[in-house]
Amino acid sequence: IDAEDAAALTVLLDPLHPADIADLIEQFDDRHRRVFLEVWGSEIDGEILSELREGLREEVILALPQETLSDAVRDLDSDDVVDLLEDLEESQQALILGALPAIDRAQIEQALAFPEYSAGRLMQREVVRAPEHWDVGQTIDFLRAADNELPDQFYHIMLVDPRMRPIGYVALGRMLSSPRSTRLADITEDSFRTFGVEQPEAEVAYAFNQYHLISAPVIDAEERLVGVITIDDAMAVLDEEAEEDILRLAGVGEGSLSDRVIDTTRQRLPWLAVNLVTAIMASLVIAQFEGVITQIVALAVLMPIVASMGGNAGTQSLTVAVRAIATRDLTGSNVWRVVRREAGVGLVNGLIFAVVMGLVGLFWFSSPQLGYVIGLAMVVNLVIAGLAGILVPVALDKVGVDPALASGAFVTTVTDVVGFFAFLGLASVILL
């Protein structure tokens, strides 16, 4: 298909949604993508650009002719333009901004002045608002007159006082079903909440999900209405946050399938390096017991089991803790209860697997003492794993480090070191 036939491509791609076209572009390999952009680049519009993921978007923007780019950007709502621009370098930003009418440009520049990942970046500037004293009829007449200037999608009319401070909102459905004489102020919704421009977008997304919001006004430091955030943007943020947590927990960092080997290697290397340090620390513990191992080689055979069980139990606790922190289920008031519970779970699981491994030790190596040792080490390590799994992320969160990012390394270090030390230490006391 990439036989450079632009017309045929248009026929094929025309019925597709921009999001699907963007996915297609992401799935091409480098060579196909280059050819595709040469042949069909001029057809790419703003919506397709919005749907591309960040790394690739920059590449595509650079490859597009200036004119296509300007056309593409002019159709978009202000929040999408901001989203598009924020990852570009300044010279490229200037290029795109130049293509916009002066008013839009000023708005976008203002939005870019807000901190990254803030409500100010997420919101769109186009707001449908009405003075608080209007009735339904007046508002409908106003909307009919303003048809061309309305945003693509809106779900509420924001009521503002004379100082432009939002004081409530009216759902469109409610407005449509009310007589023309109804005052807007009498049919506002209870769910109304405002966000500050500087509020982190993660908080905004959490509130949308928690309170089932559809749209919400954003206010500046003087409490004036400056924009509105809609649920689809909040949904995207929520999705990204969860994705980020998953990837960070696995030590992957941001990245995607279409990255090249070299980029992917660079993303994954740091975490592997951290893990190497961890593993070497565990080896140093083992090295202390070289003498014991030489005498009882069965210890070398069994020791990875204790460490591995501890590592897994620790990962279980820490994943639950990291997510509970992210979803605000783990708070100051219940943290000690959860800590006690994790210790309890570690103890119960430890006892169960102590019995199992004790029997394995006994029958495999015909040594009851070896059974005691591995069983005891298992209990110790699983309790410690449970405690580390909860205390490490809570502590990291307290000092302002993202627990999803760093917990894994700490917890594995603890469980490896404790696992080897408990097993080999007990062995040298009991078996020698």
Add this chain to the structure above:
Amino acid sequence: IDAEDAAALTVLLDPLHPADIADLIEQFDDRHRRVFLEVWGSEIDGEILSELREGLREEVILALPQETLSDAVRDLDSDDVVDLLEDLEESQQALILGALPAIDRAQIEQALAFPEYSAGRLMQREVVRAPEHWDVGQTIDFLRAADNELPDQFYHIMLVDPRMRPIGYVALGRMLSSPRSTRLADITEDSFRTFGVEQPEAEVAYAFNQYHLISAPVIDAEERLVGVITIDDAMAVLDEEAEEDILRLAGVGEGSLSDRVIDTTRQRLPWLAVNLVTAIMASLVIAQFEGVITQIVALAVLMPIVASMGGNAGTQSLTVAVRAIATRDLTGSNVWRVVRREAGVGLVNGLIFAVVMGLVGLFWFSSPQLGYVIGLAMVVNLVIAGLAGILVPVALDKVGVDPALASGAFVTTVTDVVGFFAFLGLASVILL
């Protein structure tokens, strides 16, 4: 506060959103919760019940007086009632259904007949629809007359043909800004898509996110309109899916902070048991090389490093693969490219850490041969880890097993076995 003072509680809780009250109930420990339900139970309404997480909701429902429960359920939209009922046992379901008017009850029973996690369960039955030939004025008059029967929230008017098949929808904002004489059929939105009642909810949520839908009609086998799904429900599903993936990747299964020790232990035990089998298999590999280890105890010191690096690299690849499958970024057309890339990343990272570990082996144990061995084993294991990390989840997905659930165990087995075998095997060939 739980000094059994219901009036004081009401004053405190009244300004709170139902979702926040539900969170509070979740954070209480068992004893507090019991007291709370006794004292304040009769104030609990349907919205609070909807917001509780599943396990706890059943407990609360059992504790509530029958009358409170009936009142609570009567206020809810049909999708929320279904959500409430689907986790309860049949006798409890009958109890609640008995409290509903006959028409509602029939609707709910129909919804419960759809498969779990289907669009039919997710949708609400209350749909605002209009014949395709209506104009804006007629529709507004109709809505004003029907005010009391409209759903709490709706964002589109569904257009239906005489056979009740949905053929398009009109956004409320668009309708409000159009003159009364405009035909609805002329202002429909492009984003229109329908879902079948049997379609899995995960697919629906994906489509909402991908195509920025706000609401979408659900049709039965005869293509008739039977309900509508709104974005807040889709957002909740998306959130649950991501959460499920995170917890499954860590081998935790469903569960929450308020579960008791015994429940949590039961959730985590199976995965630890699987891991034990894995670890024992790795030990069996080590046992084959007992002779070598007795001669060179340094091998016992270093061998966990190779296995641990492989395990981490494997987890990185598999996490990316599992998420890519979930978000439909990994498809038949790019799987081989991704496999090549993972092998490449494994090779590059393997070479880098081979050099590092080779030097560690050399200086720590003053043995260049030991350095070669561990370096070579590192390369082998990281390449295998990359391949297993992508091939295992893809294969599991092909045979219909959730890759998030089972990949971890397989990949760790592979990296442990390969890691120990490569390192100790190479050692016995090169060093002896």
